[in-house]
Amino acid sequence: MRLLVIEDDRDAADYLVKAFREVGHVADAATDGDDGLAMALGGQYDVLIVDRMLPKLDGLAVIGALRAKGMETPALILSALGQVDDRVKGLRAGGDDYLPKPYSFSELLARVEVLARRRGGRSEETMLRVGDLKLDRLSHQVHRGEEEISLQPREFRLLEYLMQHAGQVVTRTMLLENVWDYHFDPQTNVIDVHISRLRSKIDKGFSQPLLHTIRGAGYMIRDGAR
Amino acid sequence: MTALGKLFRTTTFKLTLVYLTVFALFAAFLLGYFALNTRRLITEQITDTVNAEITGLSEQYRLAGIRRLVAVVDARARRPGSSLYLVTTFAGESLAGNVTSLPPGTLDNPGWTETAYRRLDESDTADHPEHRALARVFQLPGGFRLLVGRDLDERDRLYKIVLSAGRWSIAIVIVLGLAGGLFVTRRVLRRVDAMTETTRTIMQGDLGGRLPVAGTGDELDRLGENLNLMLERIEALMRGLKEVSDNIAHDLKTPITRLRNRAEQALRSAKDETEYRAALESTIEESDGLIRTFNALLMIARAESGQARENMSEFDAAEIVHDVGELYEALAEEKGITLKVEADAPVPLRGNRELISQALANLIDNSIKYTEPLRNAGNGEPAKIVVRALSEGDRIMLTVADTGPGIPEADRARAVERFVRLEQSRSQPGSGLGLSLASAVARLHGGELTLADNHPGLKSVIALPRGGPVQIAG
Numbered sequence: 001m002r003l004l005v006i007e008d009d010r011d012a013a014d015y016l017v018k019a020f021r022e023v024g025h026v027a028d029a030a031t032d033g034d035d036g037l038a039m040a041l042g043g044q045y046d047v048l049i050v051d052r053m054l055p056k057l058d059g060l061a062v063i064g065a066l067r068a069k070g071m072e073t074p075a076l077i078l079s080a081l082g083q084v085d086d087r088v089k090g091l092r093a094g095g096d097d098y099l100p101k102p103y104s105f106s107e108l109l110a111r112v113e114v115l116a117r118r119r120g121g122r123s124e125e126t127m128l129r130v131g132d133l134k135l136d137r138l139s140h141q142v143h144r145g146e147e148e149i150s151l152q153p154r155e156f157r158l159l160e161y162l163m164q165h166a167g168q169v170v171t172r173t174m175l176l177e178n179v180w181d182y183h184f185d186p187q188t189n190v191i192d193v194h195i196s197r198l199r200s201k202i203d204k205g206f207s208q209p210l211l212h213t214i215r216g217a218g219y220m221i222r223d224g225a226r
Numbered sequence: 227m228t229a230l231g232k233l234f235r236t237t238t239f240k241l242t243l244v245y246l247t248v249f250a251l252f253a254a255f256l257l258g259y260f261a262l263n264t265r266r267l268i269t270e271q272i273t274d275t276v277n278a279e280i281t282g283l284s285e286q287y288r289l290a291g292i293r294r295l296v297a298v299v300d301a302r303a304r305r306p307g308s309s310l311y312l313v314t315t316f317a318g319e320s321l322a323g324n325v326t327s328l329p330p331g332t333l334d335n336p337g338w339t340e341t342a343y344r345r346l347d348e349s350d351t352a353d354h355p356e357h358r359a360l361a362r363v364f365q366l367p368g369g370f371r372l373l374v375g376r377d378l379d380e381r382d383r384l385y386k387i388v389l390s391a392g393r394w395s396i397a398i399v400i401v402l403g404l405a406g407g408l409f410v411t412r413r414v415l416r417r418v419d420a421m422t423e424t425t426r427t428i429m430q431g432d433l434g435g436r437l438p439v440a441g442t443g444d445e446l447d448r449l450g451e452n453l454n455l456m457l458e459r460i461e462a463l464m465r466g467l468k469e470v471s472d473n474i475a476h477d478l479k480t481p482i483t484r485l486r487n488r489a490e491q492a493l494r495s496a497k498d499e500t501e502y503r504a505a506l507e508s509t510i511e512e513s514d515g516l517i518r519t520f521n522a523l524l525m526i527a528r529a530e531s532g533q534a535r536e537n538m539s540e541f542d543a544a545e546i547v548h549d550v551g552e553l554y555e556a557l558a559e560e561k562g563i564t565l566k567v568e569a570d571a572p573v574p575l576r577g578n579r580e581l582i583s584q585a586l587a588n589l590i591d592n593s594i595k596y597t598e599p600l601r602n603a604g605n606g607e608p609a610k611i612v613v614r615a616l617s618e619g620d621r622i623m624l625t626v627a628d629t630g631p632g633i634p635e636a637d638r639a640r641a642v643e644r645f646v647r648l649e650q651s652r653s654q655p656g657s658g659l660g661l662s663l664a665s666a667v668a669r670l671h672g673g674e675l676t677l678a679d680n681h682p683g684l685k686s687v688i689a690l691p692r693g694g695p696v697q698i699a700g
Contacts, residue, residue, distance in 0.1 A: 083528065084580045085537050102517055104510075154552060180553060184525075184584040185518055188591055193556040 001116050002044060003027040006036030006062065007051040007078065016049065019105050033057025037065055045073055046116045049108070052079035052090065060093040067094040074115040078103070084183050106217035110169040117168060128163040131210055131223035133202060135163055144202055154179070155198050162211070162221040171218035195219055238414045242407025249403065250396050257392030261385055268381040272360050273338070279309075279374045280364050287366050295372075296322040303346075308377035310343065310359055316369030325373065327356070333373060336365045340378070358382070417446055421453075433461045466530060478519065485512045522659040529581060529666040537578050538694050543622055544569035546583050547615040554590045562599030564608060565590070569615035575622050576694035577671045582624075585667040585675075586613070588660035589626040589686045597630035597683070621673070622690045629683040638677040664688060671695050 003025055007013040013029040020027035028043065030036035033054040040048055040062070048066075052059040063075050077095040079086060087098045096118075097111050128135040134143045140156060142149045151159065158179050162170060172191040176182050195211070203209045212220050233239060287295040296313055303311045303324035312323030314333060320326075327344040342356040361375025420438050428435045436457060437450040492505030551567035558565035575582075593611045611628045633641050642665045665675040668688045672695035678685040 083525075102513075104514075180549070182553075182583060182587075183580060184587070185521060186553070186587055186591065188557060188594070190553055190557050193560050194553075196560075197556055 001025045001046045001113075003047050003049060003112065004036070004040055004043060004045045005029045005049045006031075006033070006040075006054065006059065007049070008032060008054050009051075016105075016108075020109075023109060031055075033059065033062050037062045040066055040073065041069065041071065047112050048073055048075040049112065050075050050077055050095070052077055052081060052086075060090060060095070063094040074118060076108075076111055076115060078108075087183060106169070107171050107173060110171045110174065110218060113168050114165055114170070114174070117165070128160065128166075130163055130166045130221050131208065133163070133210055133221075135160060142202070144206060149201055151198075151201060155194070155201070158194060158198055159202070159221075162219065166221050166223075169214050169217050169220050174218070233408065233411055233415060236411050236415055238411040239407055242403065242411065246400060246403040246407065250399050253396050253399055254392060257388060257395065261388040261392065264388060265381060265385050268384070269360065272376040272378075272381075273362075276360070276362050276374045276376060280362060280372065283372055283374065284364060284366060287370070287372075292321070292368070292370060295366075295370075299323055299372075308380065310345075310361060310373070310375040310377065312371075312373040314371045314373075316371070318371075321370075323373070325359075325375075328373075333363055333371050336363045336371075338362050341375075343375075414446070421446075421450065428457065433457070433464060474523065478516065481512055481516050481519070485509055485516070488512070519659065522663055525581075525584075526659065526663050526666045529663070529670040537580070538576055539579060540574060540576050541579050543573040543575040543582070543615045543624060544571065546579065546586065547613055547624060550583055550586045550590060551613045553587070554594060558590075558594050558611060561594060561597075562609065563594060563597055563611055565594075565611045565613070567613050569613075571617075573615045573617050573622055575690060575692060577690065578667075581667045581670065582688075582690075585664035585688060586624055586626070588664050589688070592660050592686070593626055593628035593630060593684065597628045617692070620692050622692055624688040624690070625685060627680045627683060627685040629680065632679060632682060632684040633677055635679070641677060642675060661686075 003020055005013050005016045005020075005027060007016065007029065008031050010031060013031060017027040017029050028039065028045075030039050034056045036048075036050065036054065037057060048063075050059040050062055054062070057065075059077060059079075063077070066073065066075070074096040075094065076097045076099060077090040078099055078101060079090065080101045087100075090098045096115055099108060099111060126137045128137065132145045135156075136142070137160065142151055142156070142159065158175065161175065161179050172189065175191050176186065195213075199209075199211045203211055210221055210223065212222060214220050283295060283298065286298050292313075299311045299313050299322040302309065303322065310323070310325045312325045312328075312333075313321045315321060318333060324346045325343050326346050328341060332339060332341050338360070339362075340358065340360050343359050343361075344356055358378045359375040360378055361373050364372045364374070366372055417438070417440065424435050424437050436454050439447050439450045439454070441447065488505055488508055492502060496502045496505055547569040548567050551565060555565045555567075590611065590613060597609045597611065599609050609629050611626065614623070614625045614627075616623045616625070642661050661675070661677075664686070668675040668690065671690045673688060673690035676687050676689065678687060
């Protein structure tokens with residue numbers, strides 16, 4: 001995956017480039033808005049990581065200029081402004097995701113990978129499959145093998161989100177944002193409890209667990225047999 | 227600027243001058259109009275009388291000839307009064323009357339004339355000055371001339387009286403007006419000076435100062451009262467700011483110190499990679515906690531400054547109660563607590579959806595944290611948390627009631643303050659900002675957070691006005 005980091009703090013940019021390379025991605029860095037825009041227009045990047053406040057050209061303006069030229073490269077906005085309305089402003093300006101500073105690298109990585117995957121064509125399939133787990137988005141039925149599993153509506157959405165991103169790390173914050181539509185910090189880890197409930201429904205009694213906890217990052221649903 | 231100069235430059239004094247000019251002009255116009263009209267009326271009266279007498283006398287002449295006319299005029303001329311009569315031949319020879327020393331040629335032109343004259347019974351000396359009269363000369367058939375007139379002294383005297391009354395009254399208007407204006411101006415100026423003095427001391431940093439209010443309920447009082455309210459709000463905000471910085475200093479420095487100590491300890495005594503790793507992991511954990519506290523503080527500051535008011539929308543509070551309740555229900559169940567949501571009817575509300583959800587989440591989180599699974603070991607009654615959304619008149623009540631230990635009445639007010647963690651809760655994780663944030667959110671919406679006894683347990687109530695925050699009206 002080719003990534004472009006547009007961030008004026010050289011230390012932070014270097015850290016990100018190094019960290020992305022360590023996990024096997026190709027990453028470049030630009031330190032102001034003008035350079036960033038030029039590089040984004042020229043290079044074939046999969047995801048852009050854009051700081052909100054940049055010298056010369058503001059981060060939102062960079063994304064706006066790209067979108068105006070028809071470039072649909074997914075962009076994740078990094079910002080010290082973490083309030084809900086700042087977030088809404090960022091997404092409205094053409095950003096695809098918004099992460100307030102300070103962030104953990106695992107959170108950033110998980111979100112960037114989800115964005116890169118989305119680019120390859122968002123799956124609008126009506127049937128999601130992971131191993132022998134099947135989720136029918138139309139009839140709202142879930143089967144593991146031949147056995148039907150009954151889920152609460154929220155559990156269904158949680159599983160749906162996890163299965164849409166099968167094989168990818170999904171963080172607790174991403175779940176809270178996408179399944180519950182909350183953008184605040186619920187203090188206690190309420191998400192963990194919901195995951196363990198879901199796990200007991202889909203994995204209990206089966207030899208091959210599908211829902212995995214990724215330590216220090218989040219969760220992933222994956223066919224362990226492969 | 228001298229005191230007098232200052233007085234003359236005030237708005238009140240300038241207004242006084244404007245009014246004074248207007249009133250003086252009005253008085254002058256009124257009296258002038260009166261004087262002129264009086265004069266005209268008297269003149270009209272004179273001409274009417276004179277015309278009537280001439281008609282009467284010429285009738286006498288026509289009926290009985292010149293002798294009769296002379297006799298009648300003689301009789302009338304002898305009566306005291308201001309009437310003037312004169313009958314002459316065509317040559318100007320006087321036949322009868324009480325007038326003499328008319329200017330030459332007066333009798334040659336029939337018609338109205340205003341002329342100087344002397345009465346016949348007055349001697350031709352300097353101590354009897356000439357009078358003025360309004361007279362009419364009438365040509366009788368046969369060459370005789372008849373003059374009938376009235377003395378004008380009375381009319382002129384009246385005119386003069388009115389004019390002098392006018393001058394006096396204008397002078398009095400000006401003197402009284404100026405005096406009144408100066409008096410009022412000085413009074414107003416004194417109060418404005420007192421206000422200015424107070425604002426100066428406030429600007430120098432004494433935020434406790436308040437503007438003087440006379441208690442008369444006039445416009446200066448109203449201004450003073452409103453400014454005082456503004457000062458109170460500013461003082462409260464400044465106090466809040468100071469509290470925040472004090473609390474940040476205190477409650478953020480503690481975990482930062484801990485963080486630093488741990489890193490130092492690891493550098494000094496860690497022996498292998500596992501220990502270093504453990505130290506680094508706990509450092510990250512600690513810094514996450516710090517960020518969390520910091521975010522909560524920012525959120526509270528934002529809610530308190532009223533910035534989040536822009537993001538208000540209409541939504542159903544019952545739905546939020548269900549959503550948040552559902553989010554925490556699993557957590558409660560895991561701890562052995564029943565969480566029940568009672569909100570069946572829609573409860574429409576205007577507000578910031580995200581903030582209200584967060585406030586509610588904080589209250590539920592608190593309740594779960596402090597409630598023990600079995601309320602009391604004796605009867606084994608299960609612990610319960612009930613979340614409700616109700617409409618009460620024009621207020622919306624979002625309540626979270628638990629069967630936990632509750633908060634003693636004396637501590638309830640304090641518990642809502644920032645960073646306050648009551649003694650029994652020190653062992654629990656958390657920033658101590660949950661209730662403060664809920665309270666700040668309630669206040670942002672023009673409502674309040676109250677803590678009450680749930681017999682047993684704690685009942686937290688967020689009471690909000692249905693239509694969102696009301697703007698403060700003047």
